[in-house]
Amino acid sequence: MDRRAFLKLSAASVGAVMLAPEAAAVKLPNPLARAPASWFDGEVSSVLTFCENCFWKCGVRASVADGRVWKVDGYAANPKSRGRLCPRGQGAVAQTYDPDRLKRPLIRVEGTQRGDGKYREASWDEALGVIASGMLAIKERYGSESMAFFAHGSGDTWFGEYLPAAWATPNVGKPSVSLCTGPRETASQWTFGRGIGGHEPIDWENTDYIVLIGHHIGEDTHNTQLQDFSLALKRGAELVVVDPRFSVAASKAGRWLPIKPGTDTALLLAWLHVLVTEELYDKAYVERYTVGFEQLAAHVQPFTPEWAADITDLDADAIRTVARELAAHAPRAVVPPGRHTVWYGNDTQRMRALYLVNALLGNYGVEGGFYLAQAPYLEPYPHPAFPLEPAAGGCSGASGGETLDTGFRARVDDGRFFAHTTAVQELIPAMISGEPYRIAGLIAYGVNLFHSIPDVARTQEALRKLDLYVAIDVLPMDHVMWADVILPEATYLERYDDLVAIAHKTPFIELRQPAVDPMWDTKPGWWIARELGLRLGLDAYFDWPDIEAYLDKRLRTIGSSLEQAKAKGTLVQRGRPYLADWEARNLNPFGTPSGRIELYSQTFADAGFDPLPTYEPPNDGPPGSYRLLYGRSPVHTFAKTQNNWVLMEMHGQNAVWIHTAEAEALGVASGDYVWLENQDGVRDGPVAVYATERLRRDCVYLVHGFGHRAKGMRVADGRGASDTALMSRYRLDPISGGAGMRVNFVKLVPGAPRPRLPSLRKLAERSV
Amino acid sequence: MTGAAASITTFYGAPNSAAFWHWPTLLHFVLVAVAGGVALLVAYRALSGARFTWRLPALALALIVLDLGVLWGESLARWRLTHVYLFLSFQPASAIWWGAWGLAGSAALTALLALGWGPRRGWGALLLVTSSLALLYPGLVLAANAARPLWTPLLLVFMPVTGLLIAWGLALLLGQRDLGVAVGALALAGAALGGLYLAGLAAGPGGARAALEHLWHEAGVWFALALAAMLVSPALLRRYPAVAALLAVAGAVLARSLLVEIGQVMGPPF
Amino acid sequence: MPRYAMAIDLAACVGCAACAVACKLENEVPAGVDRLWIRLEERGTFPDLAMQYRPEQCLHCAEPPCVPVCPTGASHVTADGLVLVDAETCIACGACIAACPYDARYFDPRGFVGKCTFCEHRIVQGQLPACVETCPTLCRTFGDLDDPESDVSRAIRAARRVDVLKPEQGTRPKLVYLNTPARFGLAAEGALP
Known part of the structure; x- marks a missing residue:
């Protein structure tokens, strides 16, 4: 007999009603069994402020009862939160009542x-x-x-x-x-004459084609950006993700380009090549708003998709197709700049290449591209x-x-x-x-x-x-x-x-x-x-x-x-988001020396830098080592939130991601603990292994912010490994001053002990 | 496929998927069988008109009290006095509700029988019902959970049979010689039902087979040993009744406990 | 009476856990137990991969197996179709935990069984459940299934596909998943609420 049928039969056979809503028992006055009181039972007041569990600065409404903040929610009238909050914002209140806080000087x-x-x-x-x-x-x-x-x-x-x-x-x-953000700001300043700013001015609500390069939206939970990204996808915008790792964003993409780390500029140059040689760029826009197109056209001639395919480990046809699709959707097609852009030391030039792609699409200051933030x-x-x-x-x-x-x-x-x-x-x-x-x-x-x-x-x-x-x-x-x-x-x-x-x-x-x-x-x-x-x-x-x-x-x-x-x-206040808004007032948004978008930068040439972006190969690591890539957890902000028990319950330690075949070759499996040792002998860990198909074989990946060695932070201390500790080197970007950090390599040293740590539950119960 | 690995880097994994019943519950599933089985024996003795002393009903009462004590001691709600609602509600679809009445009724009846108050046969007849409830309800508790593939409807029979086996096997050890045949029969039945249970899983759908594999992986050898102990015990009954009874009881306790513990596994999630 | 239901668009969900954190604080869920969690599944081999984040919680089934097994009636269904536990009469026996096919219930260390309530205290005031209100991907919708114009009814109508968890259990959940990514999915004709 089917067990569900049996259950029903057993109930029916004694003539019972299966569901007896709320009337099952005669209630006795029993103070011992009272349901716990809730913070919202009494009077709750709201205080409007803005969040600081990351630096996106969402407007929030803090709910206060009995002199304590219990909950923080998005504030609907605030353009950053629109009534919603990310996990970090939701969990921020636990920091205020953290018993490990610094209490006096x-x-x-x-x-x-x-x-x-x-x-x-x-x-x-x-x-x-x-x-x-x-x-x-x-x-x-x-x-x-x-x-x-x-x-x-x-x-x-x-x-x-x-x-x-x-x-x-x-x-x-x-x-x-x-x-x-240094490289993207400097590059934007000298290309468009405007910075990007703390809130990337992408016109998500009007774009139809999005290409993300190493941009981990979803794992990076900047609230409004995530909302806009999600709404764009719901609306049917197409998504291409360029990343050595199958990121969350990549899992939402129609096309994932698992690029060899450090070769992004080659890919961007090839896209410029296709846009120029196939005459797919927005001629009227380029004519009207840019300078230096001729130099750019000559410069990108050698950078064919085939040339880039060799460098990037991608398929030449895929490279060409994306460029054509970008052009087909232009100007409602956009390659957002990302945020953390200090990667390999040639970063301002890479960001310039990215902006030039956007400029050729004619999307800067145009609906579906970049709006003009003010x-x-x-x-x-x-x-x-x-x-x-x-x-x-x-x-x-x-x-x-x-x-x-x-x-x-x-x-x-x-x-x-x-x-x-x-x-x-x-x-x-x-x-x-x-x-x-x-x-x-x-x-x-x-x-x-x-x-x-x-x-x-x-x-x-x-x-x-x-x-x-x-x-x-x-x-x-x-x-x-x-x-x-x-x-x-x-x-x-x-x-x-x-x-x-x-x-x-x-x-x-x-x-x-x-x-x-x-x-x-x-x-x-x-x-x-x-x-x-x-x-x-x-x-x-x-x-x-x-x-x-x-x-x-x-x-x-x-x-x-x-x-x-x-x-x-x-x-x-009111803004002027599009070029048309500026032109209607006879204003020029481009603060470059030429007053136009500078495809060719005379200023860079005068300062001894390449006036047009060029590709520089990334450094190689010692044999048997993997390039150390790093990124974010949706529930953590840098190294600030690892003592927050609520957020740590969600994500309590990082793990070193490594391709399953590499893990197998090293004899380590998911859940094993290893040490990480970099090219200079610097060691950190122990850290758990996460063997996955989700990244290339030449790199490993760590979520940033873990691996605190701070006895007074009893929740954070000793959980996971610090990517920063393993960055004994960086490569200075001579233009922006950015410290390119993806130039470090690590080995996995098996046999590390599983750390003995107090349970989060015990630690959480100390909350004041 | 990636469940265990994924839990390292993702959020939560499946926080409520761990076992929810631990050793005190396992102990209860044994004690309730002993208590119910001895109470049933009391009912049988009371009805059969055989020599009847206060000792056996008192023992049954003590066992019921011990079982309820264990349950209460491990209950998270022990200081909340909510157990009173077992008797202030009408929940005939709930096995535990029936079990509560079975145990409470058995306690009252064994107390009356031990004190010699009232009609022995009348109490015996009622005790037959309440003690049967106490014996039957554990199987019902488990089999009601359609999503847990190791808790099959066969447990509706397997649990009372092994329960009675444990109780009467112990009674045999304590000198109730006339139970020898019954213990032998119960042990054989227990072993047979155990075999049938495994065969049912093996012949069942994919979820059942996966669950069987899980059982085998977790404690296959122990489960087989438990069934074997029940199977061989009747052969030893005549020559070594104590050894046979001990074997049968041990096998039944082990088999039941493994099914309760390991049976908490959920069927395939996707 | 409304028939409350929730739909989660898995094409939009990024597994950020904002819902889980909001739930934790809204309902003061103790450390170590959870009403809402997120399951990650990865499939395929590099570079042909697929991935799914799926938030899970009580599905407030129309045929909840956790209710009939309750020996005191503490586990019950409200007139609005919410499956709730009355802490005052719960004996923490765990029968409902065993019966739930979705592991949605847990022992609250304070001595009763806990679970998602669809934030009943909020919906009676006309607010959305905390998880729905905060979701930064807007993947959650909530409302009255009997009202064809409710958010949830519209979302279910507009979805490319609708899935329920474990349809073979016959529980007819009132939390459904929309637009499950290709390579995943449960598809359940007739299992819908």
Whole structure:
């Protein structure tokens, strides 16, 4: 008898109703069995702010009950979130209640070395006093320029811009430039005369054909971009993915091109070749908006699909077909720039090649291609003029070629590359060598020095040589526990920050405001910067009594107020997304020297660089090693979120991906633990093996951000391996200053022990 | 295909797919058989009019209390006093609801019989029903789960037969000599049903065969040994009744426990 | 009375787990147990590959095997067709966990059985379940199956294919999967709710 039939029969035979909704039992008043109370049972209030579990800056609504934030959701009126949130945004609240947080200022115990990790608690007054006297001593001995600031996060306006400008040092860097987006920004600046910015201006809603190159949408969960990508695919847009790995995006693609790592420029040159030689480019657009087509046409003649096929390990017909399909869908066809573009050291040229493909499709400033993002109108706070304006940049930093005379010594990396923005990793040699002058002090705000900057040994050597090293952070990260003074910052749910102006199709301003008071003795970044400024004699720049006064003054410049911003959260303005919008007002969006899209860059030629992109083969590794590729987990942001128990329950360790045939040859299987050892003998791990068909045989892949060695981060510590630790080398992009990181190779060393780690469940139960 | 490997790099894998019943539940499935079987013996003795003392019903009551104690001790809800709803609800489609009434009724009846209160035969007749419920319900609990291919409808018979075998085998060991034939018959039946069970899986659809392979991989040898023990025990009954009873009980306990533990595996997910 | 249902478009899902995290926090699901998870399956050999991320949770079956086995009636079906557990009368025996073909239920360490509720507390206020509201790929739709104009009804009508899990179990789930990638899929004529 069929068992389901049996079940029914058994029920029917006793004349019972199978489903007896809600009426089964006589309920007794039983306090012991009451269902647990839920946070939403009582009164819940909403606070509008924006998220900081990554740097996309989605507008959110924090739900507060009984003085605690329980849930964070997307805020429907915000153009970044549109009422939705990614896993990191959803899980961010667990960080605020993480018992491992830095709770009060710490000062390194006298007589210990940096890295020993021995600290004593201190008052804010003492800690800030120590920092101020250290900074003033450095200024007196070496000059104010000898203080460096590394900053990342919403508070980087204070520690990457405001305070260092008032203090007067040009040595300010953000990892989001030369360790991430630098090449695409520099290339865009010198091709289109506009940056890309923090929110890639792809006109997803109108595009019909998308080609992603090493762009892991889906594993990279930048909220709006993922929404737009998904909507485009639902609408029927075609997708081509170029990646050595079968990424999540590749699994959604009609065509996957599993390219040999490091040969993307050859592929792009071949596409240019096809577009030019088969006359598939948009002639009217090229004629009207570009310069240098003749030089480009001559330049790309040799770069046939067959030539590229040999280099890229792809099929020549597939290369040709994609170029033709791009052209057939143009201008509603787009090759987005991606985000992390520091790969092989020739990255600005690769990004130039990518932009030239787009330019020939005639899609820049046109529906279905790139829209023209604009920043909203907002005035700075009317402080006295700063002695200098550092050029840390951001995702969208300025990319000038010239050195500005500020009356102060030039930045220590000045002249080493073409772009004007700081290459943050190039400030480190000056800490060691003292050339061209000594960097003697460092304030690191929200930057993980050991998980973002390649060559960790060099960074550690530099930290040992500093006179003063201050870390401002939320958690006792690996590098934080090296500092002389550690300042505990409040999490984003507990603080105000400066206003954020988002360049977008609809430009907008977002307010960060606290949903709850700071836990323990933590303080917001603005408070720390101001208190430090006052102790450094910079009172003139900090004349505002508190952040509310500061924000209100700025908001009044656009006819709003803090009160209004607190109620609305996001203030949206109108944009000019397309060329037609600019032309209607007789405006030219192209900020290049020629005022047009520069297919041929005279500026590059004058500076001694190739005016048209060329292909450079990537380096080779030692025999038996694999190129180390890395990427993202949808539930993690860099190395910031690995102590968040909710997110770690989703993805609690990384694994080294290797092709099944290679794993078999090495005698390792999925789940085995190995060490990873790079070309310079640097070892990290143990890390689990993931044997898969999903990538080429010449590379391995690690999700970035794991492998913390930080005892105080009890959830993160010892889980997985760090790709950054294995990057003892990088190749400098001479144009953007970007640190090309995909030039490292690793071997798998079998037989590593399975790490013994406390259970996540136990760790989670400590949540406060 | 990639399940185990995928769980390393993906999110969650299948968080609720692990075994949900652990050793205390396995122990309960043995104890409830002993308690139910001894209660059935009490009912038989009470009805047959044979010599009857307070000892046997008291033992049955003690076993029921022990079983319920184990269940309560391992229950996550032990301090929530929700078990009262077993008796305040009407859930005739639920095997456990019947089991609860069977055990509670058996406890009350064995207590009355031990105390000698009321009509022995009347209580015996009722106890026949309640103890049968206690013996039958474990098989019903398992067989109701259509998605778990190792828990086939055959367990509706296999569980009470092996349950009774365990109880009466132990009773035989404790000196209830007249149960020898019954134990032998039950042991043979248990072995035969076990064989039939395996044959049914082997002849079943792909899911059943995959489940059989899983059973074989996890504990095939032990399961075979358990059936063999039941099979050979009748041959030893005459000469070595204690050894035979012990073998039969051990085989039955092992076979049942393996089926409860390993049977928690889910059928093919796709 | 509405007949609530959910549809998940697997062509859109990227397995980012935003739904799973939202569920965890919305419902204060304790560490170590989950109402919602994502299964990844890969098929093929390089470079001919296919992959599927599939979020899974309680399917709120129209014929739920987990309800009749409950000895106290704690596991029940509401008038709106939601399959719920009443913590006040649950004895945590696990019969429903055993009966569920989808491993959708778990022992809550607080002493009862837990599972997805389709965020009943939200839908009674006219909101969407937390997983649906937050999904950044817009792969989830929710609504009344009896209303042909509801989001879920429209999505099911527009789908190239509709699948249910384990149709042979006869559970008639009210959570269905749309547009399962080629090489995957369960296809179930007549198994739909």
